[in-house]
Structure formats: structure tokens, C-alpha cells
Amino acid sequence: xxxxxxxxLTGLASDDAAAVLALGERLRLSANEVxxxxxxxxxxxxxxxxxxIALTLPMQIGGRRQDAFxxxxxxxxxxxxSALIPPWRFTLKASxxxxxxxxxxxxxxxxxxxxxxxxVGHVVGMNLAALIGQRLQVVQTMWLREMxxxxxxxx
Amino acid sequence: xxxxxxxxxxxxxxxxxxxxxxxxAVRVADRAEAxxxxxxxxxxxxxxFFATPYPVVxxxxxDLPVEVLLRRLEQHVRLEQAVAESFHLAPTVExxxxxxxxxxxxx
Numbered sequence: 001x002x003x004x005x006x007x008x009l010t011g012l013a014s015d016d017a018a019a020v021l022a023l024g025e026r027l028r029l030s031a032n033e034v035x036x037x038x039x040x041x042x043x044x045x046x047x048x049x050x051x052x053i054a055l056t057l058p059m060q061i062g063g064r065r066q067d068a069f070x071x072x073x074x075x076x077x078x079x080x081x082s083a084l085i086p087p088w089r090f091t092l093k094a095s096x097x098x099x100x101x102x103x104x105x106x107x108x109x110x111x112x113x114x115x116x117x118x119x120v121g122h123v124v125g126m127n128l129a130a131l132i133g134q135r136l137q138v139v140q141t142m143w144l145r146e147m148x149x150x151x152x153x154x155x
Numbered sequence: 156x157x158x159x160x161x162x163x164x165x166x167x168x169x170x171x172x173x174x175x176x177x178x179x180a181v182r183v184a185d186r187a188e189a190x191x192x193x194x195x196x197x198x199x200x201x202x203x204f205f206a207t208p209y210p211v212v213x214x215x216x217x218d219l220p221v222e223v224l225l226r227r228l229e230q231h232v233r234l235e236q237a238v239a240e241s242f243h244l245a246p247t248v249e250x251x252x253x254x255x256x257x258x259x260x261x262x
Contacts, residue, residue, distance in 0.1 A: 138243055
């Protein structure tokens with residue numbers, strides 16, 4: 001995976017980014033294979049190298065539980081940041097839309113690395129905050145648009 | 156004779172007074188009862204937790220297969236997400252409410 005195009009490692013020197021990637025292990029998923037499910041213990045963070053990962057939430061449709069599309073991750077993007085945020089439980093289901101390859105980084109290895117290399121921990125932490133903040137603002141906007149739609153229908 | 160007339164008059168006046176008093180008492184009781192009724196809250200329809208507080212708009216596609224509905228939901232989310240991300244990059248009131256071609260949005 002190109003270090004430059006990984007959103008979590010943006011701003012790190014190449015050596016530092018390579019050192020973070022070296023902490024992880026490669027993982028291959030076949031299409032439709034589940035990476036994690038809602039409520040699972042989140043002890044690993046994932047960087048997508050290739051393929052696509054769909055994030056879904058369960059909905060009740062026709063009396064049955066159905067996985068409704070929420071987001072999709074593409075190469076260079078991070079998923080599973082619940083691994084770094086208490087209570088360390090995944091809040092979505094992640095499954096491969098197509099054959100995909102990822103780097104799995106354990107929380108323990110990452111945190112130990114950050115203690116040994118605080119400047120890396122600072123940059124990664126800021127990148128993570130930016131990712132979460134961007135997602136929050138996008139979801140707020142989507143929520144407002146849904147409320148506007150509700151008002152348009154009922155008022 | 157005069158005594159008899161006075162006695163009858165006294166009985167009549169007493170009867171009228173008693174009747175008036177009884178009638179007044181009944182009226183006061185009626186007013187009190189009416190006031191008490193007015194103090195009570197108006198009977199309401201039983202409250203239901205899951206009841207929709209607004210008229211339910213019937214679905215335009217009630218018999219949509221689940222697979223089709225899920226595809227439409229995905230299309231809707233992708234379109235809304237794209238608009239939300241563009242709003243995030245250049246926030247304006249117009250970009251916030253920019254319409255999409257989502258099949259789940261009523262225009």
C-alpha cells in the first residue's frame with residue numbers, strides 16, 4: 001500500500017509510516033466475507049489496501065433483519081477506528097463488497113508504538129480526529145436533510 | 156276568619172319560601188357539579204407510545220421487493236452522502252439543501 005495515500009498516516013515521514021505499517025498483518029477477504037459485526041470486540045484497526053468494504057447497519061424490513069448500506073471504504077481509507085475509542089466495540093458491520101486486502105493493526109501494538117514514538121502518535125491521533133470529525137459533520141448534514149424531508153412531507 | 160286567612164297565607168308563604176329555598180339549593184348543587192365537571196380534564200384518546208403523531212403517508216410502492224428496497228436505500232445513502240460531503244467542503248445554505256435524484260425523496 002502506498003504510504004502517502006493512507007488517510008491515517010497522512011503527514012508522517014515515510015520511515016515513520018512504514019514503521020506503523022510494519023506493525024500490521026496482511027488480511028485477505030473474499031467477496032461478501034464479514035470482517036467484523038456490530039457489537040464485536042474492537043481490538044484491531046484496518047487499513048484497506050485493495051477492494052471495497054461495505055459498512056452496514058441492521059434494519060427491520062418486512063419483519064426480517066436486513067443489512068442496510070451505510071458507508072463504503074475504498075483503498076487508502078481506514079476502518080474500524082472503534083479499536084482506538086472506548087468502549088472498543090464495533091458499531092457497524094463490515095463486509096467485503098469484492099475481494100479485498102487489508103492491513104490489520106492491533107490496538108496494543110499501536111499504543112505501544114505511540115508511547116515509544118510520541119510524534120507518530122500525535123500525527124496519527126490528529127488524523128484520526130480529522131477522520132471522525134469529517135464523518136460527524138457529514139452525518140449531521142445527512143440527518144438535517146432527512147429532517148427537512150420529513151418536514152416537507154408532513155407540514 | 157282573619158286568623159284563618161293569615162294562617163293560610165303564612166302556610167302559603169312558608170311553602171313558597173321552602174320551595175324557593177329547595178330550588179336554590181338544587182341550582183347551587185347543579186352549578187357546583189357543573190364547575191367540578193369543568194375542572195376535570197377533557198377525556199382524551201388513549202396515549203400510545205409508538206403511535207405516529209402525524210398522519211402516515213402511505214407508501215407509493217407498498218409491495219416493493221426487499222432486494223429492490225435495499226438497493227434504493229443504498230442509492231439514496233450514496234447520493235445523500237455525496238451531497239453532504241460537498242456541503243462539508245463548501246458549506247452554503249444552497250449546497251445544504253441541494254436536491255438529489257434519490258428515488259426515496261418526494262419532490
